Each structure stands twice: as C-alpha cells, then as structure tokens.
Amino acid sequence: MAAASLFSVFFFFVLFNLLLFIHPCSSSCPKSFSCGNLTSLEFPLAQANKTGCGLFTVDCTEPSTPRIQLTGDGRQYEILEKISVNRFKLLDPVIQQGLNVSQSCLIMRNLSLPFSPSTSFTFSPNLTFFTCDNRINENGTKWDVFKDYRNYTGCGGFTVFYSNSTNQFPPGSSDFIPGCTTVQMPVKSNQDSGNLFDMLTAEFVLDWNVSDDCKACHGRGGQCLADNLNQFECKEDSTSSAVVVAAAISGGSVIIVACLFACFIVYNRKKRMDASRNATRHPSKSDVTGGSFKYGIVVFSYPELVKATSNFAASNQLGDGGFGIVYYGKLKDGRDVAIKRLYDHNYRRVEQFMNEIKILTSLRHPNLVSLYGCTSRRSRELLLVYEYVPRGTLADNLHGDSAKEAPLTWNLRMKIAIETANALAYLHKSDIIHRDIKSTNILLDSSLCVKVADFGISRPFPTDATHISTLPQGTPGYVDPAYYQCYQLTNKSDVYSFGVVLIELITSMPAVDIGRNTQEINLSNLAMIKIQSGAFDELIDPCLGYKTDAEVTRMTTSVAELAFRCLQNEKELRPSMDEVLQFLKGIQAGGDGNIPHSPETDDALLLNNKYREQRSPIAVTDPWRSDSNASSTG
Structure with a gap:
C-alpha cells in the first residue's frame, strides 16, 4: 500500500504539472484579430502565423x-470588403489577370473553394458553364442536349455552353455528359450580355457556414479536421480538465491497474505499428490483392469504376500510361476523373502500382496530379483514380492534334516550363526522383496549368546519397546518358530529361523522330549541334515569333542555352533543378536567367572550339531494356 500511495502522489504531481503546461496553450489563439482596415475577424479565419487556430x-x-487562403494549394483571394462575420467580397487575381490580358479561355475553371465537412460555401452572383472537350464529340451528337444553349467556340480545344436562364443541367440530361466539365464562374449582376467574356468578373461575394460540430469542437479548444473519407473529425488534446479531475480522485490501486492496462495497449500497438512499417518498406502483391491499403486514400469499388468509364469503353480511352491504359470517367458524385488500369497482374506492375500510391499520398503540390483513390484488395483489377486533366498531354499540345487546333503561344510555353520546373524542384526537395520526365507525363488542365503525372518508376533519394545504383529505366530520347552508361541514378537525371522538354517547348518537335537525319533522330542531339554552331534560327520554331519579336527572340535563345547546360553528358556540369527554376524565372522577368559561366565549365559548354559532339545513348537503334525485365540493383 505504501508503494501504491507513493505512486499515486507521483502520478498526481505529474498530472498537476501537465495541467500547468497545457493551460497557457489554450489561450494562444486570439478570439478575434484585425488586418488593415478589417476588424473583428473571427473563427474560422486565422492569422497566417497562427497554425491550427482556424480553417x-x-x-x-x-x-x-x-x-x-481557402485551400492548401497556395491560391489567395484579395479581400475587398467585409460585409458581415461570414460574408466577404473577394477578388480572384487569377481571373483578373486573365481578363486583363484577354486570355479569357484560360480562366474557365471553378473557384478553388474547399470541399469540407466543416464548412459549406456559396458565392454570388454566379453562372454555370459547361466546357466540353471537342475530341470527345467526334460524331457531333453527344452535345445535342445543349441545343438551346449559347455556345462559344473560340477556345480552340473545347466548346463552352451556357444559358442565362438556368444553373442546372440541360433538360433531359443526367449529370454525366462525357467530355464536359461543369464550371461555376462569378459573373456581373447584369447577365443579359450576349458576349460570354463581358459577363465574367473577378469579383464575387463569398458566404460560408461553419457546421455545429465544428463550432462545438473549436469551443472545446479542438481543431476541425477531415478523416481519410472526408468525414468530420475533431482533434482534441487527450488530456482535458475533466480527465485530470477524474484521475485526481481515483484510488491508487485503480491507477496502478490502469497504468498496467495502458502499458499493455501501448505494447500491442507498437507491435502492430512495427509490422505496418515493415509491410510499407517491403510492398508485396498481398498488400494490394490480399491485404489492405495503409496510405489513407479512398477505396473505390470495381463496379463503381466500371460504371464511371462505361465499362472501359474505347471512346473514353485517354491514352497509355507507364504501365496501364488511362480512361476518362465520371464518378457518381459528379467528379471527372482519369482511371488508370493495369495491363496485367504481374509482380512488377503491382510494385509500380504501390509505388505510385505511396509517393502521391505523401506529396501535395499544385503542379502534381492528385490521386483520388484506388480499388480495394478484393477488386478483380487494380485501378488508380486521378483528377481528370482535360487538355491532355504537353506532347499533344506541342506536336499532336491539339497543336493544330490551338497552338501554344510562347508566353504559355514559358509558364509551362516554370510550373514543371517548380514541381520537379519540389520533388527533389522531398527526396524523390521522378525518373520519367517527358512531355507525355506533363498534363495541362483547362487553364493550361501543369500537372506532372506517372510516378510508377519514381524513386526516393536519400539526402546523404550521391547516387542510386539501378538498371536504367525511362523513355528513349529522355534518359540521362550518365545514368545509362554508369547505372547511377541521381537528381541530375531529371534535369537532363527536363532539358529535352525545354527543347521540345522551343522547337515544337518530338523527342524522337525517325524521319529526321540519323544524327538528329534524338532531339537532344539535334539541339546540341544547332546550339553549338549558333544556328538558333534552324532550331527555334519560327511560329513563336523568333526573329520577328525581340522579346521572344531573347527568351527562346536564353532557354535554349539553359537547355544546353541541362543536356551535358557530365552530370556535374548540369545545374540543379532549383537553379533551373530560378534561371527560368529570371528569363521570364527580363534577363538571361543569370545562367552561370565559369572557366571550369566554358570548355564544355556553349559556343567554344573544344566542343565534343554529345549524343543521347538512347537512340532508336540502341539496345534497350524494357520496364518489364529491368530490375533494381539498389
């Protein structure tokens, strides 16, 4: 009993000190705050430096x-006026810029409002538009439902349908119109204008309502969160004052029993966590087909995805991914999605499937494609469900069918280059090497924003490692020659591949074309030859304004020089991805990107007499290891 009493005194002492420690934190979030002329700003708003104080x-x-800032993608809206506690007048700078520079088609997208179980939103005045991909409507009959709607066809790759009289789907239609995305845009109060873009505005009034559950949670000092199924969850401090009082009046013997029981639970939980970590480090086929996912993503039923794709109809096929066919789909909640279907069920495919899930669930970036979920372990097929990116691949927009309908201007190409570099710099800072950067893995949404995709062969890269030893994988024309020759993968391998993409952007040519001269089949070889000889006029696409627009001439030439450095055979001579990003921003801002020159690198770089011809080892005629038989050695 003496020992029990002594333990009880010790236990009360710890609880008392813990209570003192917790108490000051409960008042760290102010009830209200001011910002400029805006006063009495309250929950769910919070100051940017007060993490966890608001939504x-x-x-x-x-x-x-x-x-x-309403979502985690970094997009911000300017506050023009506080109308009431939960009603503000806002301005969207993205839409404003689009209207100012007359690139109106680029702003046809939903406002970036969060889908949250804690808060509901409405904005006004607004109008519903339907942006429909022209490639989906080959026979011209799928969009008969819009016969009474106005339409605008000046956006190149898609048609916009709209009606002033309704915000609902057309009569006789369902919420599934293949190839069409529903978009709500802020419009001016007077919507009678016959011109589509005269109706649009960057200003709107936003209302929000916080759920009762969230208000109660916040009142208790908790945080309103969403679980993996986007259901409401309140995160509270596990040690509340009620628990402290209850524990304080408990007997010593009860405390000892409780502690022993708690130790037993902790011990068993630790065993389960260790087992989970081991399973994560060594994914196997059973993790997918006979076990369960542990990555916190939504699990879709196979019949649901079959219905979403009209039984994987050929008309819904979007393209071939790294290890499966990608289909357009429409979920029952109305979301447009892209569904990747594995070619087969062998171990290699399953490993890539698991790899993509692990990487995409651990990363969040506006220029990386979002993974919505996957099929369950009992599914007859393994499927990945991504956000639908309607404008397709960069390759198609540079030298495919989309390029003929709506060619990308140089300013848009520069924007795409910067956003892709931004995504890759983020991956490298997150210790991930993409390993298959190419124009077909760079997707463009309806606003021509970049979404980097396909992480099936990506690899984690430890910060203290100089390289990873592994058999080369990737796509002919984009593979780092140092990686191919030495089997050493580094983050500079992505830099090389991105250099090829830069050349595609300034030439509008594909990375590999067997119709070109032998030494120029690989675009990287062609570029190195032309840039080294100063023949930029034979390399840069004249349709971009080269030689006719001084600013375009300056930027395209600077980008070509940057690409030259990215394509060096010796990886030490290539800049880092973060440096590439800064160079591109500098070029866009009006300089040459501050591309560095030094005596050590000039001998190997641009326009010198000691230039050695450099060619990509991955030519069409070179021996090639396919993804199906290549295996990692490290």
Missing part, C-alpha cells in the same frame, strides 16, 4: 490588400 488563413503582409 482559413488571412495574409496581412500587405495591410492595404489583405488576402485570404
């Missing part, structure tokens, strides 16, 4: 133009 952050860096 949406207000940036007061520039008090004259306060901004609110």
Whole structure:
C-alpha cells in the first residue's frame, strides 16, 4: 500500500504539472484579430502565423490588400470588403489577370473553394458553364442536349455552353455528359450580355457556414479536421480538465491497474505499428490483392469504376500510361476523373502500382496530379483514380492534334516550363526522383496549368546519397546518358530529361523522330549541334515569333542555352533543378536567367572550339531494356 500511495502522489504531481503546461496553450489563439482596415475577424479565419487556430488563413503582409487562403494549394483571394462575420467580397487575381490580358479561355475553371465537412460555401452572383472537350464529340451528337444553349467556340480545344436562364443541367440530361466539365464562374449582376467574356468578373461575394460540430469542437479548444473519407473529425488534446479531475480522485490501486492496462495497449500497438512499417518498406502483391491499403486514400469499388468509364469503353480511352491504359470517367458524385488500369497482374506492375500510391499520398503540390483513390484488395483489377486533366498531354499540345487546333503561344510555353520546373524542384526537395520526365507525363488542365503525372518508376533519394545504383529505366530520347552508361541514378537525371522538354517547348518537335537525319533522330542531339554552331534560327520554331519579336527572340535563345547546360553528358556540369527554376524565372522577368559561366565549365559548354559532339545513348537503334525485365540493383 505504501508503494501504491507513493505512486499515486507521483502520478498526481505529474498530472498537476501537465495541467500547468497545457493551460497557457489554450489561450494562444486570439478570439478575434484585425488586418488593415478589417476588424473583428473571427473563427474560422486565422492569422497566417497562427497554425491550427482556424480553417482559413488571412495574409496581412500587405495591410492595404489583405488576402485570404481557402485551400492548401497556395491560391489567395484579395479581400475587398467585409460585409458581415461570414460574408466577404473577394477578388480572384487569377481571373483578373486573365481578363486583363484577354486570355479569357484560360480562366474557365471553378473557384478553388474547399470541399469540407466543416464548412459549406456559396458565392454570388454566379453562372454555370459547361466546357466540353471537342475530341470527345467526334460524331457531333453527344452535345445535342445543349441545343438551346449559347455556345462559344473560340477556345480552340473545347466548346463552352451556357444559358442565362438556368444553373442546372440541360433538360433531359443526367449529370454525366462525357467530355464536359461543369464550371461555376462569378459573373456581373447584369447577365443579359450576349458576349460570354463581358459577363465574367473577378469579383464575387463569398458566404460560408461553419457546421455545429465544428463550432462545438473549436469551443472545446479542438481543431476541425477531415478523416481519410472526408468525414468530420475533431482533434482534441487527450488530456482535458475533466480527465485530470477524474484521475485526481481515483484510488491508487485503480491507477496502478490502469497504468498496467495502458502499458499493455501501448505494447500491442507498437507491435502492430512495427509490422505496418515493415509491410510499407517491403510492398508485396498481398498488400494490394490480399491485404489492405495503409496510405489513407479512398477505396473505390470495381463496379463503381466500371460504371464511371462505361465499362472501359474505347471512346473514353485517354491514352497509355507507364504501365496501364488511362480512361476518362465520371464518378457518381459528379467528379471527372482519369482511371488508370493495369495491363496485367504481374509482380512488377503491382510494385509500380504501390509505388505510385505511396509517393502521391505523401506529396501535395499544385503542379502534381492528385490521386483520388484506388480499388480495394478484393477488386478483380487494380485501378488508380486521378483528377481528370482535360487538355491532355504537353506532347499533344506541342506536336499532336491539339497543336493544330490551338497552338501554344510562347508566353504559355514559358509558364509551362516554370510550373514543371517548380514541381520537379519540389520533388527533389522531398527526396524523390521522378525518373520519367517527358512531355507525355506533363498534363495541362483547362487553364493550361501543369500537372506532372506517372510516378510508377519514381524513386526516393536519400539526402546523404550521391547516387542510386539501378538498371536504367525511362523513355528513349529522355534518359540521362550518365545514368545509362554508369547505372547511377541521381537528381541530375531529371534535369537532363527536363532539358529535352525545354527543347521540345522551343522547337515544337518530338523527342524522337525517325524521319529526321540519323544524327538528329534524338532531339537532344539535334539541339546540341544547332546550339553549338549558333544556328538558333534552324532550331527555334519560327511560329513563336523568333526573329520577328525581340522579346521572344531573347527568351527562346536564353532557354535554349539553359537547355544546353541541362543536356551535358557530365552530370556535374548540369545545374540543379532549383537553379533551373530560378534561371527560368529570371528569363521570364527580363534577363538571361543569370545562367552561370565559369572557366571550369566554358570548355564544355556553349559556343567554344573544344566542343565534343554529345549524343543521347538512347537512340532508336540502341539496345534497350524494357520496364518489364529491368530490375533494381539498389
């Protein structure tokens, strides 16, 4: 009993000190705050430096133009006016810029409002538009439902349908119209204008309502969150004052029993966590087909995805991925999705399937494609469900059918280059090497924003490692020659592949074309030869404005020089991905990107007499290891 009493005193002492420690934190979130002329801002708003105090952050860096961030993608809206506690007048800078520069088609997208179990949103005035991909409507009959709607066909790859009289789907149609995306846009109060873009505005009034559950959670000092199924979850401190009081009046013997029981639970939980970590480190086929996923993503039923794709109809096929065919689909909740279907069920495919799930569930970036979920372990096929990216691949928009309908201007290509570099720099900072960067893995949404995709063969790259030893994998024309020759994968391998993409952007040519001269079949070889000889006029696509527009000439030439450095055979001579990003931003801002020159690199770089011809080892006639028989050695 003496020992029990002594343990009880010790236990009370610990609880008392813990209570003192917790108490000051409960008041760290102010009840209200001000930002410039905006006063009495309350929950769910929070200051940007007050993590966990609210659902949406207000940036007061520039008090004259306060901004609110509603989602985790970094997009901010300027606050024009506080109308009431939960009603604000906002301005979308992205839409405003699009209207100002007359690139109106690029702004036809939904506002980036969160889908949250804690809060509901409405914005007004608004109108529903239907942006429909012209490639899906080959026979011209699928869109008869819009016969009474106005239409705008000046957007190149898609047609916009709209009606002033309704915000609903057309009469006689369902919420599944293949190839069409429903978009709500802010419009001016007077919607009678016959011109589509005269109706649009960047200003709108946003209302929000916080759920009762979230209000109660916040009142208790908790945080309103969403679980893996997007259901409401309240995160509270496990040690509340009620628990402290209850524990304080408990007997010593009860405490000892409780502690022993808690130790037993912790011990068993630790065993399960260790087993889970081991399973994660060594994914096997059973993780997918006979076990369960542990990555916190939504699990879809196979019949649901069969219905979403009209039984994987050939008309819904979007293209071939790294290890499966990709189909367009429409989920029952109305979301447009892209569904990747494995070619077969062998171990190699399953390993790539698991690899893509692990990587995409651990990364969040606006220029990486979002993974919505996958099929369950009992599914007859393994399927991945991604966000649908309607404008297709960069390759198709540069030298495919889409390029003929709506060629990309140089400013758009520069934007695409920067956003792709931004995504790759983020991956490298997250210790991930993409390993298969190419124009067919760079997708464009309806606003021509980049979404880098296909992480089936990506690899984690430890920060203290100089390389990973593995058999070369990737796509002919894009593979790093140092990787191919030495079997050493580094983050500079992605830099080389990105250099090929830069050349595609300035030439509008594919990375491999057997119709070109032998030494120029690989675009990287062609570029190195032309740039080294200063023949930029034989390399850069004249349709971009080269030689007729001084600014385009300056930027395309600078990008060509940057690509030259990315394509060096010796990986040490290539810049890092973060440096590439900064160079591109510098070029866009009006300089040459501050591309560095030094005596050590000039001998191997641009326009010198000691230039050695450099060719990609992955030519069409070279021996090639396919993904199906290549295996990692490290």
